[in-house]
Amino acid sequence: MKYLLMIYANEATWAEVDEAVWLDRYETVIAELKESGIFLDGKRLKNVDSATSVQLRDGQKLVSDGPFAETKEQLGGFFLVDCQNLDHAIEVAGQIPSAAIGTIEIRPLWYQ
Amino acid sequence: MPAASQLVDRCYRSQTGPMLAFLTHILGDFSRAEEVWHDTIAAALRVWPESVPENPQAWLRLTGKRLAIDQLRRSKLSLEKSRLIQALAGPETPAAEEYQPFKDELLKLVFACCHPAIAFENRLALTLYAVCGLTTKQIADSLLLPKSTLEQRLTRAKAKLKHAGIGFELPEERHLPDRLDAVLKVIYLLFNIGYNLEREVESGQIDLAVEAVQLGNQVLDLLDNHPEAMGLLALMLFNLARRPARISNSGDWVLLSDQDRQQWDTGLIGKADLLLSNALAQKQLGSYQLQAAIAGVHCMANDAAATDWLQIRGLYALLQRYDHNPVIAVNAAVAEAMVDGEEAGLAALDNLQRQPSLARYSYLYAAKADLLRQKKAYKEATDNYRMAMELATQASEGKFYQARIAQIEKETQYNSPNTKPL
Numbered sequence: 001m002k003y004l005l006m007i008y009a010n011e012a013t014w015a016e017v018d019e020a021v022w023l024d025r026y027e028t029v030i031a032e033l034k035e036s037g038i039f040l041d042g043k044r045l046k047n048v049d050s051a052t053s054v055q056l057r058d059g060q061k062l063v064s065d066g067p068f069a070e071t072k073e074q075l076g077g078f079f080l081v082d083c084q085n086l087d088h089a090i091e092v093a094g095q096i097p098s099a100a101i102g103t104i105e106i107r108p109l110w111y112q
Numbered sequence: 113m114p115a116a117s118q119l120v121d122r123c124y125r126s127q128t129g130p131m132l133a134f135l136t137h138i139l140g141d142f143s144r145a146e147e148v149w150h151d152t153i154a155a156a157l158r159v160w161p162e163s164v165p166e167n168p169q170a171w172l173r174l175t176g177k178r179l180a181i182d183q184l185r186r187s188k189l190s191l192e193k194s195r196l197i198q199a200l201a202g203p204e205t206p207a208a209e210e211y212q213p214f215k216d217e218l219l220k221l222v223f224a225c226c227h228p229a230i231a232f233e234n235r236l237a238l239t240l241y242a243v244c245g246l247t248t249k250q251i252a253d254s255l256l257l258p259k260s261t262l263e264q265r266l267t268r269a270k271a272k273l274k275h276a277g278i279g280f281e282l283p284e285e286r287h288l289p290d291r292l293d294a295v296l297k298v299i300y301l302l303f304n305i306g307y308n309l310e311r312e313v314e315s316g317q318i319d320l321a322v323e324a325v326q327l328g329n330q331v332l333d334l335l336d337n338h339p340e341a342m343g344l345l346a347l348m349l350f351n352l353a354r355r356p357a358r359i360s361n362s363g364d365w366v367l368l369s370d371q372d373r374q375q376w377d378t379g380l381i382g383k384a385d386l387l388l389s390n391a392l393a394q395k396q397l398g399s400y401q402l403q404a405a406i407a408g409v410h411c412m413a414n415d416a417a418a419t420d421w422l423q424i425r426g427l428y429a430l431l432q433r434y435d436h437n438p439v440i441a442v443n444a445a446v447a448e449a450m451v452d453g454e455e456a457g458l459a460a461l462d463n464l465q466r467q468p469s470l471a472r473y474s475y476l477y478a479a480k481a482d483l484l485r486q487k488k489a490y491k492e493a494t495d496n497y498r499m500a501m502e503l504a505t506q507a508s509e510g511k512f513y514q515a516r517i518a519q520i521e522k523e524t525q526y527n528s529p530n531t532k533p534l
Contacts, residue, residue, distance in 0.1 A: 001277040080516050085279035086229055087287045 007103025128245030343401030349384035
């Protein structure tokens with residue numbers, strides 16, 4: 001079953017960590033997941049101050065600066081993974097380094 | 113013929129768990145299994161008044177299976193499905209129908225309903241509905257919820273079950289501790305809801321405490337005597353044994369130390385004790401076994417003064433290694449006071465009060481108040497009882513603290529500070 005693991009963390013907290021160490025951790029996890037065929041894709045996102053939101057209402061396009069919702073933790077990246085079931089996805093989410101400082105939201109894909 | 117409809121009711125209650133497990137296994141989908149099970153029951157209500165089957169369980173299984181096959185036929189056929197139908201539709205040997213209750217399938221259903229990814233309150237509702245075979249009305253009544261709220265919880269739980277990828281399978285070895293823990297937690301919470309209920313359970317009403325014990329028994333059987341499942345069952349039985357003495361005739365709380373121990377159910381205590389011994393013999397200690405051991409020490413004392421507090425304190429120290437629930441720390445502090453005196457207990461409780469998770473826990477203040485009362489610091493005792501009263505979550509709990517305050521006021525009124533204390 002395919003899941004999108006959305007990686008949320010407070011950007012302020014993230015700014016304080018030793019980035020080299022953390023990127024290293026990420027690389028290790030991704031390599032392991034690739035090796036076992038679980039990792040399909042995954043990317044890091046630019047900070048939320050780069051976000052733009054768009055809505056179309058009555059044919060009118062509304063463009064606004066910022067994310068769709070202001071939250072304490074911001075979406076900072078994602079993994080797309082292929083897991084056996086939710087237990088497995090929970091296990092993989094727990095291996096993502098940011099789980100230790102933020103939150104990983106697990107969502108199954110609509111079409112598998 | 114009312115006998116037939118009563119029989120259907122009884123079968124719904126006892127067979128919902130095994131049948132949903134069986135049908136989910138065939139259909140690979142809980143919602144469809146539920147639909148087929150309801151159709152099966154509807155068929156029983158039509159047919160049984162005319163002729164009651166000799167073996168109602170086998171009748172239900174056979175009918176359920178046929179309806180499930182019809183369902184599969186109606187849905188778009190894939191090769192896999194058509195193979196499944198062929199296999200299922202093969203000759204029906206009576207022996208296969210008597211084959212006992214799909215042990216693995218039932219266990220899969222229990223694990224799925226109690227999955228930690230389902231919100232706790234929704235998990236409780238789903239377990240009562242799918243495993244215990246209660247109707248939505250019975251569940252709503254026993255949880256003191258409006259039926260609409262309960263139905264909403266069930267809908268949410270089923271949606272999660274359907275879409276999140278919670279497999280109907282036995283958890284893998286490495287996920288088992290977490291998944292089992294989630295199952296035991298559901299059972300214990302159900303027990304506590306039933307146990308703490310402030311009204312008498314009338315006949316015909318569901319007693320969640322008894323329900324939880326039955327579920328505990330069932331899970332224990334499915335899990336081949338897992339020590340923590342045994343520990344939990346022992347814990348529930350020790351508590352159940354004391355239930356008759358916990359509320360006075362006037363509906364007030366009676367403290368453990370003041371309970372009439374003649375009212376304790378020695379049969380249940382014996383059963384619990386045996387279970388616990390067998391669990392401990394497996395030498396895989398855990399939180400439930402230790403909690404049961406503590407309850408057991410209380411139950412073994414002929415009167416409050418005979419309680420082996422030294423052993424209880426030791427058990428609490430051990431328990432805190434397995435279970436970081438702050439509530440346990442409060443009880444440990446009380447045990448401390450019983451062994452080393454009020455000052456030691458108060459110091460430990462003051463420490464705990466600084467933890468945010470405990471700052472609004474009524475029992476902490478009640479425990480402090482009790483110790484302060486014992487050392488005759490009446491004003492501080494009253495303050496702490498007031499705090500406990502404010503934080504109390506149940507009416508009878510608040511009432512209990514109020515009675516304590518009134519008692520202190522009475523004592524201090526007749527004993528001015530200069531006279532000899534009582």
